[in-house]
Amino acid sequence: KQEVTQIPAALSVPEGENLVLNCSFTDSAIYNLQWFRQDPGKGLTSLLLIQSSQREQTSGRLNASLDKSSGRSTLYIAASQPGDSATYLCAALGRGLGQNFVFGPGTRLSVLP
Amino acid sequence: EAQVTQNPRYLITVTGKKLTVTCSQNMNHEYMSWYRQDPGLGLRQIYYSMNVEVTDKGDVPEGYKVSRKEKRNFPLILESPSPNQTSLYFCASSFASYNEQFFGPGTRLTVL
Numbered sequence: 001k002q003e004v005t006q007i008p009a010a011l012s013v014p015e016g017e018n019l020v021l022n023c024s025f026t027d028s029a030i031y032n033l034q035w036f037r038q039d040p041g042k043g044l045t046s047l048l049l050i051q052s053s054q055r056e057q058t059s060g061r062l063n064a065s066l067d068k069s070s071g072r073s074t075l076y077i078a079a080s081q082p083g084d085s086a087t088y089l090c091a092a093l094g095r096g097l098g099q100n101f102v103f104g105p106g107t108r109l110s111v112l113p
Numbered sequence: 114e115a116q117v118t119q120n121p122r123y124l125i126t127v128t129g130k131k132l133t134v135t136c137s138q139n140m141n142h143e144y145m146s147w148y149r150q151d152p153g154l155g156l157r158q159i160y161y162s163m164n165v166e167v168t169d170k171g172d173v174p175e176g177y178k179v180s181r182k183e184k185r186n187f188p189l190i191l192e193s194p195s196p197n198q199t200s201l202y203f204c205a206s207s208f209a210s211y212n213e214q215f216f217g218p219g220t221r222l223t224v225l
Contacts, residue, residue, distance in 0.1 A: 031211045043203060044156075044216040051211070089156065093210060100171045101146070101214075103156040 002027045002094055006104035014112050017080050021107045023073040023090035031093040033073045035064050037086040038106070044089065048075070052095075080111045115140045117217035119204050125223045126194060134189045134220050136204030142215075144207045145187040146171065147179065149200040150219075156203070162187055163210065194224040 003026045013019055023033070032051045036044040048057045048064040050073065056065040063076040073090055087106040094100060117138045126132055138145065146161035148171075158171030162181040176198055178190040187206075191198060204217040 034214060036216075043218045044205075044214075046213045046215065049213045091156075091214075100158045100161055100169075102158075102172070103148075105153075105155040 002092060002102040004090060004092055004102050004104040006090060006107050008107060009105070010108040012110040012112060013080055015080060015082060018076070018078050019080055021075040021088050023104050025071045025092045027094065028068045028071050029095040030068065031095050033066055034091050035075050036089045036091065038089060039086050082111050082113050084111050085109055117204055117206055117215050119217040119220050121220060122218065123221050125225065127225050128195055129193050132191050132194060134202060136187045136189065136217060137185050138206040139185065140206065140215065141184065142206035142208050143184065144210045145181065146205050147189045148203045148205065149173065150203065151200050196224050198222065199224050
């Protein structure tokens with residue numbers, strides 16, 4: 001059964017720093033991996049989707065990489081801003097008969113002005 | 114505006130009183146799913162639907178029912194709610210399971 005973990009659970013950085021969030025999954029047979037942000041009391045907003053055949057995706061200051069062989073994905077945020085403060089979640093879609101998503105527990109990011 | 118809507122946004126009910134949480138999307142998506150989010154347990158998939166009349170269990174389907182009679186709607190039914198179903202519920206949709214998912218705003222359910 002797929003398990004997804006995220007390290008660290010929480011992170012606090014000063015504004016302007018570059019940072020990396022980590023996501024690990026136990027079953028490398030995935031269709032894709034998706035990164036989301038969740039603001040307190042709100043729904044999830046999709047940030048980046050990496051298909052299993054891709055190694056990375058970029059959107060603005062965000063870059064996500066995928067290494068299926070090691071069961072890892074990273075989300076790189078450049079020049080962090082206070083508006084980046086949120087919880088970041090990754091989710092893996094399995095390749096099995098069940099097309100179900102497994103989410104990690106999230107990393108709570110605080111960017112201090 | 115392309116969106117996923119859920120109703121109600123907040124609901125307080127009592128044990129055993131049947132309820133339905135509606136989910137609707139206007140993006141012509143084929144894949145829809147329901148999640149619950151609990152502190153310390155994260156987001157867990159309850160049910161998903163690959164298309165009209167096609168539904169399947171996720172990781173935590175016990176105590177829930179779904180139906181997909183129309184492409185745009187995917188209601189979540191709790192026939193006999195219990196306090197352990199108190200949670201924050203999210204509906205999501207995408208063109209297919211392997212495409213970008215769009216989430217609704219969430220429904221906070223409390224079962225007394």
